[in-house]
Amino acid sequence: MIRLFMSIFLLSAMAAAQNYDKTKVPQGNWYGDDTYFGYEYDMHANANDKDFGSAISVEYLVELFKMAGCDLLQTDTKGHEGLVSWYSKTPAASIAPGISKEMVDVWVKAGNELGIPCQAHYSGIFDMAAGEKFPDWNxxxxxxxxxxxKMCPISPYADQLLIPQAKELISRYGVSAIWVDGEIWAVVPCYCDKCSSEYKKRYDSAPPRxxxxxxWADWIEFxxxxFQEYVTHYADEIHSFSPDTRVCSNWLHSFRNPGCPWVPTDYISGDNLGTLSHPNNACHARFMSTRQRPWEIVLWGFYYNKNAPWIMKPLEMMQQQASQIIAFGGNINIYNQPKGHRDGRLVDWHMKRIGELGRFIKARKDVCQHTQTIPNAVILHSEYDFYSQKSNNIWEYKTQHLEGALAAMIDNSIPTDIMDEWALIDRIGEFPLVIAPSQENVSERAVEALKKYxxxxxxxxxxxxxxxxxxGGEFLGVESVALNxxxxxxxxxxxxxxxxxxxGHQGGAWTEVEIFPWREVKPTTAKGFAPLTTTLFDEDKTDYFAATINRVGKGAVAYIPCDVMTYYYNCRYSTLRSFAAEVVAKLDPDFSYEIQAPAAVETVLRRKGDARYVHMLNRASGMPVFENIMGSQQPPASGPVSIKIKLDKRPESVKLLFESGNMQWKYTPEGEGGILSALIPSVHIHSVLEIKQGI
Structure with missing residues (x-):
């Protein structure tokens, strides 16, 4: 019977996926502009719960939700343990033993009273209880x-558990969306008979071990x-049952899943772990903003320092992290899970802090929503190169070269986007500067596009x-001597x-670090600069250069024959940051924006209508350097920030938004247009320079 169900599911999932053009983006379905700031409270019910939900009522939740000022709710229905926190009638269900009140029922009713939609948090591929009850599904x-x-994507799991329970949550409780957690990051390669047989049909060989x-890359692609066929299947089934109900698979079509976002979910979302959320937001927000779909990031509201328990994040830390998301046009959902109790109570001072964060975010909505990037610099995040890595699964790919490249640019006040080949190639000519960090397995189309660019x-x-x-050496203008x-x-x-x-450093008294291989090259048509040495002394120069620049047609390509971007990710040394800035200066891209700011200030360029926006995000922390500290506190103001912009004509207005300061600006005619110069003394959290030019 299990094999029959697996065969039926596989056929239906494949058929569902075949109904979609994998080069086209399906239409998204978000709630509308007024749904901007959400609140998530998923508790992952477990076997030890005794009073789950006992302390809540509709009246109790309504007052606290008002305090938080949220536009969207997301509540617990099934966590990774696989135990549902409500009385499911699905035969395959595993119901938590300690349910006092069905939280989803109370939350949806409280949301209805406030006119706020309520989503269901539901763990998908990651389901411990289903794995124990139905071993063949693992x-x-x-x-x-x-x-x-860890469920097999082509097992009967979706048809016998996920889809029936999603339909229950919609018909019995009225949830507005099924937000499926434990998905792409929980998938493991499966060697069951059905997967092995299907792989052999597609690739004419047995799965590699x-x-x-x-x-191996074919096996991970399979x-x-x-997985994508599994998501397509349950999304189609849910939409067929309730067309207005939204479906989201956590982290699908995000930074670690590049390529055309063809799977028919309604929006893109991912939750960022507490202490990692700040640096990760920089990549995720940029990438999600290019997916042509509604998107949000679920920001964890709690964090920890090493050897210490989890606590609620300080307000200013959350404001810093949220700013990186909304600056790119994204929506925000705050995930909070107070520790130490399981009865569903919400902490009033937590809710007040979330309310303060909400006011901070909503004050910026009109400036941040529905904006587009102003092309400046862009990092190529090739899906072909990314998937050529020999990853253990479909999530754990190396991204340090990409994150390091982004850090090297934004730490030098160079506003930078991240795009995969799908998003970038057709509009590559809009960007004055492209960075391709260690992307040796890009597609032939990308190679041609880069050379033509x-x-x-x-x-x-x-x-x-x-x-x-x-x-090729001809394009780079160098000849390879050796790989050292x-x-x-x-x-x-x-x-x-x-x-x-x-x-060559002193032995045990010094930290041994990874050696990044260096391709020793000699210029042919290129010009070398920054001669390499074997020591800290100029007289120990080699015949090689840290970088070369070759003029090709009307443009130029700089080649750094080492993975310096991963190195910068590891160290963030100011000397290497200066080197990156010198390479950009030597190339002399035709930037319309010239920004000088402290490394702590990240700048983002966006536009909407006749308005241009320069977002200034202060990433500094006021805490002294200490290895156990994992988050920012009491950020000091950073500045000054100098901005020069090439304009066709004098702007109608120039304003500094959201933070006070004695901003000064002037417009200097130059050629057929002019230069706008603005000086902002400092940035505390997030301020925006607004330039309106008129029609």
Missing amino acids: AVNADGEPVNG AKEDES TRDS VSNGGRLIVTGPEMYDTL NAHSYHIPAGGERLPLSSH
Whole structure:
């Protein structure tokens, strides 16, 4: 019977996926502009609960939700333990033993009283109870052992549990959406008979057993396809049952899942872990904003320092993190889960703090919603290169080269976007600067696009030793001599020199770090600068350069034959930051915006109608440096920020929004247009320079 269900599910899931053009983006379905700031409280019911939901009532929740000022609710229905916190009638259900009140029922009713939609948090692929009750639903590892709690995407799980329970939550309780957690990041490659058989049909071979196998990338691609077919199947079934109910799969079509966002969910969402949310937001928000779909980021409202318990985040920390999301046009959902009690009570001072955060966010809504990027610099995040990595699964890919490249740009006050090939290639000519960090397995189409972009006048930065083979020595203007894996090279910048490895340093008294391979090249048509040395002394120069620049057609390409962006991700040393700035300056891209600010201030360029916006986000922390500290507190103001903008004509108005300060500006005619110069003394959390030019 299990095999019959699996065959039926596989056929229906494949058929559902075949109904969609995987090169087209389906229409999204968000709630509207007035739904901007949400509140999530999922408790992941477990076997030890005794008074789950006992302390809540509709009246109690209404007062606290008013305090929080939220526009959207999201409540617990099933966590990763797989126990539902309501009395499901689905035969395959596992019901938590300690339910006092069905939280979803009370939450939806409180939301209805306030006119606020309420979503269901529901753990999908990650379901421990289903794995114990139905062992055949578990994924199977390469040794033939079940991976308990991680569902096989083509098992009967969706048809016998997820879809029936979603229909219950809609028909019995009236939830507005099914937000499916424990999804793309929980999927594991499955070697069950059905998956193995289907893989063989598609690839004409048995699944590989180890990452060293040449077909491993095909195996992970099959796993990703199976997962996306599973999501497509349950999304279609839910939409067929209730067209107005929204469906979201956590982190699907996000930064770690590049490529055309074709799966028919209604919006894109992901929850950012407490202490990691600040740096991750920088990449996720930029990438999600290019998906042509409604999107949000669920920001964890609590965090921890090392060797300490979880606590509620300070208000200013949440404001800093939220600013990185709303600046790119995203919606915000705050996830809060007070520790130490399981009866559903909400902490009043937590709710007041969330209310303060909501007021901060909503004050910026008109400026942030429905904006588009102003092309400046962009990082290529090639889906072809990304998926060529030999990852353990469909989530754990290396991203340090991308995150480091972004950090190197925004730490130098260069507003920068992130786009995959799907989003970038057709509009690459709009960007004065493109960065391709260690992207050796980009598609042939991308190689052609990059070369044409440079020939037509673009400026390109390429990093990584393998990129020599990808783009060719003729285009880069260099000749390869050797690949050095044991060098002690030092990069000059800002009057200093920076070692790229600990090779040759004193033994145990010094930290040993990874050596980043260096492709030793000699210029042919390119010009080299920043000569490498083997020590900190100028007299120990080598025949090689830290970077070369080759003029191609109307443009130029800079080549740094080492993965310096991952190195910068690891260290954030100011010397390497200066080196990155020098490379950009040598290329001399035709930027319309020139910004000088402290490294702590991130700048974002957006536009809407006749208005241009320069967002200034202060990422500083007021805490002293200490290795256990994992989040910011009491951020000091950072500044000054100097902004120069090329304009066609004198602006109608120039304003500093959201923070007070003696901003000064002037417009200087120059050529056929002019230069707007503005000086902002400091930024506390998030301020915006608004420039209106008129029609």
